[in-house]
Amino acid sequence: MRKTVVIGFLGTVLDKGGYGEARWQKWRPTVGICRQPQLPVDRLHLLHDNHSLNLAKLTAADIASVSPQTEVVLSPCNLRDPWDFEEVYSTLHDYAAAYPFDSENEDYLLHITTGTHVAQICWFLLAESRHIPARLLQSAIGHRDSHYAGTVKVIDLDLSRYDQIAQRFARQRDDTLALLKSGIATRNPAFNRMIGEIERVATRSTAPMLLCGPTGAGKSFLARRLYELKKARHQLAGRFVEVNCATLRGDSAMSALFGHVKGAFTGALNARDGLLKSADGGLLFLDEIGELGADEQAMLLKAIEEKRFFPFGGDREVTSSFQLVCGTVRDLRQWVAEGRFREDLYARINLWSFDLPGLVERPEDIAPNLEFELLRHARESGERVRFAREAREDYLAFACSPDAQWRGNFRELSASVTRMATLAEGGNIGQHEVAEEIGRLRRNWALAAGERPSLLAGLLPQAAELDLFERVQLEAVVTVCRESASLSEAGRKLFAVSRQARSQANDADRLRKYLARFGLDWSAVKGS
Template identity: 75%
Template sequence: MRDTVAIGFLGTVLDRRGHGAERWKKWRPSVGICAQPQMPLRRLELLHDNHHLRLAQLTAEDIAAVSPDTEVRLHAVNLQDPWDFEEMYATLHDFAARYPFDTEREDYLVHITTGTHVAQICWFLLAESRHLPARLLQSSPARQGERLAGEASVIDLDLSRYDQIAQRFQRESDDTVSFLKAGIATRNPRFNRMIEQIERVATRSDAPILLSGPTGAGKSQLARRLYQLKKARRQLDGAFVEVNCATLRGDSAMSALFGHVKGAFTGAHAERAGLLRGADGGMLFLDEIGELGLDEQAMLLKAIEEKRFFPFGGDRETGSDFQLICGTVRDLRQWVRDGRFREDLYARINLWSFELPGLAERREDIEPNLEFELARHAEQSGRRARFNAEARRAYLAFAAAPQARWQGNFRELSASVTRMATLADAGRIDEDGVAEEIARLRHGWQDSMPEQTPALLDPERLARLDLFDRMQLEGVLRVCAESATLSEAGRKLFAASRQLKAQPNDADRLRKYLARFGLDWEQTQHRDLG
């Protein structure tokens, strides 16, 4: 059995309850905790100031009378102002740093009933942060029975031990994750794990978040929901500002982002605040951040790090404090190597980086998203539409098949469902409507299908390739053409073998494969294969 040791302040009011025999008729917290039969104390470390030394000594004598086995150690703690938070915390922190805790032989309790409210808060903070390896001890007068001892209860700050609290926290976390997924019961394990991690990051940190992935994967929708989540929790009180950086060019880019002063350029007839100032206190979502020019990148880095920047054409700094979310379809690591994106800015926005998979990588989620899109169409149009059983089966079989390209990802699926629901007579999507939509999708995908001959290679080199190598290269180039990033293409191509590696580096494997033929990633994205 380990000994139990309590630490607490002398109660200058509660421990001073009359003189002589009268004091034994009233509850005194420092005496009462030592008179608990179910919780015998081996030692009480009693803190007091010199003005109340006599009261501390009398309290120690009374404890010896009711609990002879409890040793009382008096500690003089002279505070200039016991209500000053900084002074109180520093004093108790120093006490904890000097105290010779022996957690192998003793259990520690911090008595929070006595002392100022500031002292109680400081005890809690030190115990919660484990500067004090202790649980909290709360005492109170007895509702019935022994008046002197009162009642005492121990509060364990390990909330995971409290089943109801833990279950409530888990429900709240599950609700938040569901909200970030728009209430869609996704079945893709990788995507679910990623959203759970994003939820923890978003609610615990205000650092920039980088969302990468193909067009239509849901980056903009996720950013907007992150904003709604943080605003609901009062972590943000400003606006949500979204901008597609691909639309910003030249002076207009500087002006749109950072604002401008009157006369900064031709046509600047009035001052403009800019998007960064518009997002002050809120969230700024910079979609396609890779499209920003290098000058804008440099100014953005300063704005992120210092919360200060110069409006275009101005010589006076202004400020804005915002949460930054970035979106991109580019492989920014490659763009850094190519000198098209600043390495220092990439390092700053890449603390939390999440790659959203495209629809082709989440085919098991097509069915729940189908229901979501039907519900959204009904809400927006006021007309409900439903599949009949055969039509639904036919559409899902087509949509989840490996041949379905889904280049536009979830945005393309949404458009597909909207077309069928709009054309459905009496709100019923039948086999004919599904067949018509499947034909429409196939036609669109066929038109965008690249030629398979790897014309990037010069004819002489192509002629030296075995048929086996040529067919393999054709397949690799097709996957590259269908993928938004080098990493996405690598995951598709090495889906089986990557499971056997502790740290798969799909992008590096694909880059080395292309280099064998004198090719790089950029060439696979911008090529004429005719």
């Protein structure tokens, strides 16, 4: 059995009951907690100042008379101002640091009924932060208590022990994670773990964050969600300010970021605050931070570390305190090695670094993102659009296949869904719209890679499933068809040799049957 040890202040008002027998007709919290049969106290550490020494000795003697097994340790604790938070917390923190806690053999309780409100708050903070491995002990006068022992209640700050509170906090955290993911039920385990870590960092730290990842991976989107989260938690009061550093060059970069004074350069007719000042009290998102020039990098480092900087052309510093989030597609470590990015700035913004995966790395998240994009289109256009079942299956089969390159990541997926939703007839995306979109994506990726787009792109979505022999032959046939005025003319060109050995050529019929093998007809080939 572990011993029960109570630590608490002597109540200079509540514990004072006089020196006569009448004191036993009054509830005194410190004496009362030692008269609880269900909670026997083995040792009581009673903190008091020198002015209350006699009251402390009397209280110890009364405890000895009602609870002989309780050892009372009088601990002098002299405070100049018991209402000064800094002094009280520092004193109790030092007391806790010097106390020989033995949690294996002793169970500790902090009596929070006595002492000033400041002392009670400090006890709570020290217990909650585990500087003191204790639970809280609250005492009160009991109803119809003829012995004036009062009642006690033990409060455990381990919230996991309280089901309803734990469930409420779990729901709140789930809501927070959903906010950061924009309500998309992502299925990628690595991404979900990363979002959970970002949530913890965002709510507990004000240090800069670095979001790395390819274009369209959602860095800007996530930065805005971080701002909304911190503002909802009352951790930010200012604006969300976003700037793409790739658009900043020369004097305009200095002016845009740090502001300028009147006359700083030709055309500076009026002073300007700049984006860093505009973000005071809020969140500043510097996308493509690797594109900043050397001078801007040096000034930004000073602004981050000292929260003050000189406007361009000015000799008087201005101040601005903001949460900084940076984004980059570059390998900044390599750029530091090449001397293209300041090592000290990189170290300052790289305390919390997160690599956002591209869409190709998260194929399981394409399906939930489809629904998200359709809902967004509905909000923006006022029209609800849905996939036909077969069309959705066709699109997902392609989107999750190795052929889908998704160079623009989620931004490109969003554009793809928007195109299909816009072209859909009657609010229904069918297989025709999906086939056209797949062809469009194939052509775009081929052009981006400097390749000759396949003639079958947009005409035959399943062309990649054909053998190379059949694809090459079919492309040749399609080329001839597009260069011919009619089905018969195309047939004569394609069967120019073999038709001579036939009594009836039937070139058009032969070509029609060949195209039908692939689900094609003349109008589709000519019109695509």
